[in-house]
Amino acid sequence: MSTTTSRALPAGLPAPGEESMTKPYWDGTRKNRLIVQRCRGCGHWQWGPEWICHRCHAFDLAWEEVAPRGRIYSWERPHHPVHPALQGHPPYVIVLVELPHADNIRVIGNLLGDPLQEVKIGTAVEAVFEPHDEADRPYTLVQWRIAV
Amino acid sequence: MTERTLRGKTAIAGIGETPYYKHGQSPHDEFKLALIAVLEACKDAGVDPRDVDGFASYGGDRSEATRLAAALGIKELRFSNMHWGGGGGGVCAAVANASAAVHSGIADCVIAFRSLAQGQFRRYGRGAVAVAAMGEDAFGAPYGLMSPAQRFAMKITRFMTDHGIRHEALRAIAMASYHHAQTNPRAVMRGRPLDEAKYDASRWIVEPFHRLFDCCMENDCAAAVLVVPAGRAKDLGQRPAYVLGGAQGGHHRSAAPVHNAPLYASSHFTTVARNLYDMAKLGPKDMDVVQAYENFTGGVMMSLVEHGLVKPEEANEFMIPSNLYAPSGRMPLNTSGGNLAECYMHGLELVIEGVRQLRGTACNQVPGAKTVLVIGGPMVTPVSNLILGTEDTL
Numbered sequence: 156m157s158t159t160t161s162r163a164l165p166a167g168l169p170a171p172g173e174e175s176m177t178k179p180y181w182d183g184t185r186k187n188r189l190i191v192q193r194c195r196g197c198g199h200w201q202w203g204p205e206w207i208c209h210r211c212h213a214f215d216l217a218w219e220e221v222a223p224r225g226r227i228y229s230w231e232r233p234h235h236p237v238h239p240a241l242q243g244h245p246p247y248v249i250v251l252v253e254l255p256h257a258d259n260i261r262v263i264g265n266l267l268g269d270p271l272q273e274v275k276i277g278t279a280v281e282a283v284f285e286p287h288d289e290a291d292r293p294y295t296l297v298q299w300r301i302a303v
Numbered sequence: 304m305t306e307r308t309l310r311g312k313t314a315i316a317g318i319g320e321t322p323y324y325k326h327g328q329s330p331h332d333e334f335k336l337a338l339i340a341v342l343e344a345c346k347d348a349g350v351d352p353r354d355v356d357g358f359a360s361y362g363g364d365r366s367e368a369t370r371l372a373a374a375l376g377i378k379e380l381r382f383s384n385m386h387w388g389g390g391g392g393g394v395c396a397a398v399a400n401a402s403a404a405v406h407s408g409i410a411d412c413v414i415a416f417r418s419l420a421q422g423q424f425r426r427y428g429r430g431a432v433a434v435a436a437m438g439e440d441a442f443g444a445p446y447g448l449m450s451p452a453q454r455f456a457m458k459i460t461r462f463m464t465d466h467g468i469r470h471e472a473l474r475a476i477a478m479a480s481y482h483h484a485q486t487n488p489r490a491v492m493r494g495r496p497l498d499e500a501k502y503d504a505s506r507w508i509v510e511p512f513h514r515l516f517d518c519c520m521e522n523d524c525a526a527a528v529l530v531v532p533a534g535r536a537k538d539l540g541q542r543p544a545y546v547l548g549g550a551q552g553g554h555h556r557s558a559a560p561v562h563n564a565p566l567y568a569s570s571h572f573t574t575v576a577r578n579l580y581d582m583a584k585l586g587p588k589d590m591d592v593v594q595a596y597e598n599f600t601g602g603v604m605m606s607l608v609e610h611g612l613v614k615p616e617e618a619n620e621f622m623i624p625s626n627l628y629a630p631s632g633r634m635p636l637n638t639s640g641g642n643l644a645e646c647y648m649h650g651l652e653l654v655i656e657g658v659r660q661l662r663g664t665a666c667n668q669v670p671g672a673k674t675v676l677v678i679g680g681p682m683v684t685p686v687s688n689l690i691l692g693t694e695d696t697l
């Protein structure tokens with residue numbers, strides 16, 4: 156499983172807050188694993204997190220590991236800094252990644268590599284785990300790179 | 304069983320606005336702006352403000368109905384209503400909610416309003432400066448996804464890419480708003496015309512479809528409309544703008560968290576547009592004027608497509624400025640300048656402009672306009688829309 160010590164974005168952006176519903180997800184990323192919701196009632200994957208399965212209304216949602224690869228469903232490249240931490244920082248790429256092997260759920264991250272690279276919808280990508288060990292409450296983000 | 308509809312049952316009898324200020328430049332507190340707009344709408348209609356008996360708003364308006372009622376000495380409050388959802392998605396819903404209250408007999412004389420002093424309070428275009436991001440933001444903010452422009456950009460990227468629509472189509476939307484603002488004395492961007500070169504040279508906010516001129520302004524302002532039963536509107540001072548239909552909501556799981564709506568590349572009007580046309584007993588070809596909320600021009604593009612006004616495969620050809628300009632364009636769009644160039648009045652300026660078009664008093668009047676389609680903030684949830692018409696359309 157690949158991890159990175161370099162950071163996609165500068166320090167000072169908000170960290171993911173601690174919440175009971177999403178704790179299994181963030182506990183998973185600390186172990187370099189992508190863990191999302193899967194319904195024990197109907198077996199379907201679900202994301203973003205919710206207390207109930209939107210298909211069968213089971214509250215019995217499991218958290219299961221999913222292969223950390225997918226394809227770019229959409230993308231954007233912000234230029235205008237909307238947060239003080241991004242002042243003077245060059246543009247960066249955000250991707251919405253679809254996981255075809257998990258009912259096409261979508262997850263968000265940054266696309267690593269040249270921030271000015273051409274981005275194409277449908278491109279295969281794989282996850283790179285980006286630990287923030289120095290944070291008061293350490294966390295790990297899930298970033299993406301073009302699959303080799 | 305009688306038909307369940309708002310068609311022709313209520314009308315907008317009065318419109319009121321404060322001056323439109325750049326953000327931070329209002330000399331007045333946000334609540335005072337609200338009071339001014341309410342009084343202006345009542346004056347326009349020739350109604351004693353003390354006879355107003357209801358208030359409807361949206362977007363989490365801070366000017367509460369009960370405080371307005373107390374401040375204005377309202378005789379009796381019978382209806383107060385806040386529509387869920389951020390942004391201007393609820394603008395048309397506020398008018399429809401007021402209409403529903405009036406038609407059902409809950410109230411007789413309801414103000415739909417919005418007051419917004421972004422100088423006094425936090426601006427929308429800035430990310431929240433918090434140490435920890437909670438809820439859905441926890442999956443966006445750490446990746447630098449935090450402003451409305453960034454939240455909606457990937458819907459637009461996907462839609463434009465799927466249909467091969469070029470950025471020039473969005474440029475035409477921006478140019479229509481700026482063009483119309485030049486003759487509008489209320490418009491914040493009057494005297495600052497926009498041409499292709501200026502648009503093309505403007506900086507990126509978010510690639511690939513948000514240049515500076517694709518994004519709405521932020522302003523300090525308030526506006527209000529007065530909704531009364533159709534029969535009463537005829538006896539008041541102004542030519543009534545009848546509510547022919549109103550719809551709100553969104554398609555299946557359009558608000559699914561973390562960008563997981565099954566139909567993602569959408570302005571969220573697929574079902575809402577259908578429901579609106581059904582109630583109004585009209586279709587896209589019957590619309591004389593279109594007022595489409597510009598949070599971002601890409602959202603306008605998607606909402607025009609989802610209202611059946613433009614086919615996606617014809618968008619590059621159709622979306623040229625001359626087709627969108629009043630008085631003679633094929634689809635006059637945002638004829639007062641809208642959120643981009645008149646004022647970011649959270650879309651209520653679009654409703655008011657629709658009323659002016661039907662009264663025949665607009666600054667860019669479409670001759671003989673009998674119907675107006677108003678489309679509320681696209682891409683948020685829930686969204687809402689409205690069709691207004693003259694007496695001829697009843």
Ligand SMILES: [Zn+2]
Nearest residue numbers: 194197208211
């Ligand atoms: Zn289930």
